[in-house]
Amino acid sequence: MAVAAPLIxxxxxxxxxxxxxDLVRIPEVRYLPKWVWALIICMTIPLGGIVYLAAGRGRVExxxxxxxxxxSLPRCDRHAVxxxxxxxxxxxxxxxxxxxxxxxxxxxSTTAVDDLTFTVRPGHVTGFLGPNGAGKxxxxxxxxxxxxxxSGAARVRGRRYQDIVRPLxxxxxxxxxxxxxxxxxxxxxxxxxxxxxxxxxxxxxEVLELTGVASVAHRRVQEFSLGMKQRLGIATALLGDxxxxxxxxxxxxxxxxxxxxxxxxxKSLAAEGRTVFVSSHLMSEMALTADHLIIIGRGRLLxxxxxxxFVEANAHKDVFVRSPQAGELxxxxxxxxxxxVADGDDTLSVTGMDAPVIAxxxxxxxxxxxxxxxxxxxxxxxxxxxxxxxxxxxxGNAGDQADExxx
Amino acid sequence: MTATDAPGATAPSISSRAHDVLxxxxxxxxxxxxxVWTLLIAAITAISGSLIMAAAAAGDGKQPLDPVASIYxxxxxxxxxxxxxxxxxxxxxxxxxxxxxxxxxxxxxxxSVLSAKAAVVGATTLVxxxxxxxxxxxxxxxxxxxxxxxVSLGHPGALxxxxxxxxxxxxxxxxxxxxxAIIRHTAGAVVALPTLIYLPxxxxxxxxxxxxxxxxxxxxxxxxQLVSLHPQADLLSPILSLLVLLAWPAAGLLLAAALISKxx
Numbered sequence: 318m319a320v321a322a323p324l325i326x327x328x329x330x331x332x333x334x335x336x337x338x339d340l341v342r343i344p345e346v347r348y349l350p351k352w353v354w355a356l357i358i359c360m361t362i363p364l365g366g367i368v369y370l371a372a373g374r375g376r377v378e379x380x381x382x383x384x385x386x387x388x389s390l391p392r393c394d395r396h397a398v399x400x401x402x403x404x405x406x407x408x409x410x411x412x413x414x415x416x417x418x419x420x421x422x423x424x425x426s427t428t429a430v431d432d433l434t435f436t437v438r439p440g441h442v443t444g445f446l447g448p449n450g451a452g453k454x455x456x457x458x459x460x461x462x463x464x465x466x467x468s469g470a471a472r473v474r475g476r477r478y479q480d481i482v483r484p485l486x487x488x489x490x491x492x493x494x495x496x497x498x499x500x501x502x503x504x505x506x507x508x509x510x511x512x513x514x515x516x517x518x519x520x521x522x523e524v525l526e527l528t529g530v531a532s533v534a535h536r537r538v539q540e541f542s543l544g545m546k547q548r549l550g551i552a553t554a555l556l557g558d559x560x561x562x563x564x565x566x567x568x569x570x571x572x573x574x575x576x577x578x579x580x581x582x583x584k585s586l587a588a589e590g591r592t593v594f595v596s597s598h599l600m601s602e603m604a605l606t607a608d609h610l611i612i613i614g615r616g617r618l619l620x621x622x623x624x625x626x627f628v629e630a631n632a633h634k635d636v637f638v639r640s641p642q643a644g645e646l647x648x649x650x651x652x653x654x655x656x657x658v659a660d661g662d663d664t665l666s667v668t669g670m671d672a673p674v675i676a677x678x679x680x681x682x683x684x685x686x687x688x689x690x691x692x693x694x695x696x697x698x699x700x701x702x703x704x705x706x707x708x709x710x711x712x713g714n715a716g717d718q719a720d721e722x723x724x
Numbered sequence: 725m726t727a728t729d730a731p732g733a734t735a736p737s738i739s740s741r742a743h744d745v746l747x748x749x750x751x752x753x754x755x756x757x758x759x760v761w762t763l764l765i766a767a768i769t770a771i772s773g774s775l776i777m778a779a780a781a782a783g784d785g786k787q788p789l790d791p792v793a794s795i796y797x798x799x800x801x802x803x804x805x806x807x808x809x810x811x812x813x814x815x816x817x818x819x820x821x822x823x824x825x826x827x828x829x830x831x832x833x834x835x836s837v838l839s840a841k842a843a844v845v846g847a848t849t850l851v852x853x854x855x856x857x858x859x860x861x862x863x864x865x866x867x868x869x870x871x872x873x874x875v876s877l878g879h880p881g882a883l884x885x886x887x888x889x890x891x892x893x894x895x896x897x898x899x900x901x902x903x904x905a906i907i908r909h910t911a912g913a914v915v916a917l918p919t920l921i922y923l924p925x926x927x928x929x930x931x932x933x934x935x936x937x938x939x940x941x942x943x944x945x946x947x948x949q950l951v952s953l954h955p956q957a958d959l960l961s962p963i964l965s966l967l968v969l970l971a972w973p974a975a976g977l978l979l980a981a982a983l984i985s986k987x988x
Contacts (some may be wrong), residue, residue: 483741
């Protein structure tokens with residue numbers, strides 16, 4: 318928008334001048350005093366400014382990082398962050414990994430990513446989870462050098478993405494499924510990307526075949542469904558046979574068969590030792606696909622954990638019991654050390670005791686049981702709890718609670 | 725950073741990288757319909773324009789002072805917009821569809837993308853515009869010579885004018901590329917293009933010395949000088965006019981190169 322300003326000015330000044338000349342040509346007003354000219358020209362400039370402010374200001378805040386953060390940060394500082402790393406840790410720390418270090422990205426007054434640090438390691442499918450607007454896409458764009466970080470750094474295989482020559486051989490990406498010119502055929506779209514990295518036509522046909530797009534590759538991208546576009550995006554990601562892959566919401570719009578295919582694809586890519594980094598807002602999907610989870614909310618890191626550990630820690634279970642003598646059973650179970658909550662007149666939810674033990678206890682005291690159901694809290698709920706908390710932290714005093722939210 | 729360079733990474737030479745980006749951009753340019761449409765419109769306006777102008781001039785019997793500028797290339801301002809829009813669309817169509825992220829992810833050196841696009845669009849329009857320019861000249865010549873009023877290609881300055889007409893179109897296409905990269909929105913850039921080309925004409929109406937003093941630096945007056953048999957004395961010489969004409973896209977592309985690293 319900074320560019321639009323002078324343009325709008327030019328248009329405004331030009332238009333005013335144009336009107337003026339028409340006016341001047343009418344004989345009776347032809348000889349306007351010079352000061353009127355000066356006045357009118359002087360008026361058009363602030364007028365252009367006002368038009369610019371009215372038209373452009375809102376967008377500026379949305380789209381542009383504040384200059385103070387993105388640009389006035391001394392360049393040497395940013396390099397210091399990059400070069401300090403190898404000295405501090407093992408040599409070649411990121412041979413196959415993605416490292417995000419204290420990454421912050423602001424858009425005007427909005428902080429999309431807030432002091433985010435994590436590492437994605439090879440040989441695993443790493444799920445990148447967060448509700449809509451959590452900053453997943455922004456983080457991925459910063460990793461890929463599409464957006465400049467306000468502070469902090471993101472490195473791919475130990476260096477900035479922008480410094481990789483022919484990056485498709487190093488990192489495959491699916492950023493968003495619509496990121497293709499709608500008027501081009503799918504085959505030519507993939508070919509044009511392949512050519513930019515010196516990849517030949519044979520490989521183009523291979524990936525089209527592999528992703529199931531080959532039979533419709535002659536059609537224009539605008540005729541594709543969202544699911545087909547996702548497959549096309551995955552095809553471009555696989556072009557360079559890269560050791561590292563980033564996918565932003567790859568299962569959106571895929572049919573169940575496609576989702577299963579993608580899941581298996583990710584797992585096999587990871588099994589070959591590649592780094593697979595997949596963002597999603599669906600916990601249930603990631604629980605099935607990912608070995609490791611990085612969960613963010615409001616741009617902050619909420620959890621960085623193995624999927625199994627997350628499941629174990631969060632999938633609380635209890636046992637639902639229905640009995641005509643619920644009160645008596647409750648007393649017995651409490652005595653035995655279980656946690657019991659009476660849900661209704663004849664129903665209990667029991668924690669800390671497995672269903673067979675409850676049944677045996679009831680039998681021992683001759684209490685009839687009508688229903689005995691083990692219940693598992695869904696991961697989805699655990700995830701919602703986690704991300705909801707982050708929202709609450711943000712609503713409170715961010716300064717005091719920032720550290721807690723970060724954990 | 726050198727310590728952490730990935731082992732086994734091949735470093736292709738600069739020329740092969742340039743070749744990659746150029747072939748990629750060429751594939752992109754020729755695979756969208758807008759390219760065909762804009763170039764077709766350019767061709768139709770140029771050829772039909774030259775036919776109409778020549779036929780009209782042949783009919784009215786007056787011999788203007790400078791037949792090359794006022795008859796042979798009087799059509800020049802029509803295809804200008806078409807090739808300019810072609811230049812604009814090479815960038816804005818990518819920005820508006822999100823394709824640009826795919827492009828910049830594949831080629832993170834954005835200035836290579838800018839120069840490759842400019843080179844491909846420039847070469848394509850130059851070839852087409854020179855073809856049109858010669859075709860239009862010979863068409864006009866064929867019509868006018870029957871009335872014994874033709875100006876042959878061997879006439880001093882005629883060849884320069886014919887070649888220059890093609891260069892003018894190419895320059896506008898490059899200006900379009902620059903505007904597309906700077907403004908990033910099709911509508912904005914398509915409006916800005918004629919604004920930059922035609923609006924300075926207003927300056928020509930400025931009071932006496934100022935009209936030409938400023939006006940000679942506009943793309944249109946520079947083009948006019950280039951395609952004239954007898955360049956006007958109060959404007960710049962053809963050589964300087966050529967420099968002025970090329971300075972517009974050059975300045976635009978420099979600004980685009982400075983701004984292209986903005987977030988996408």
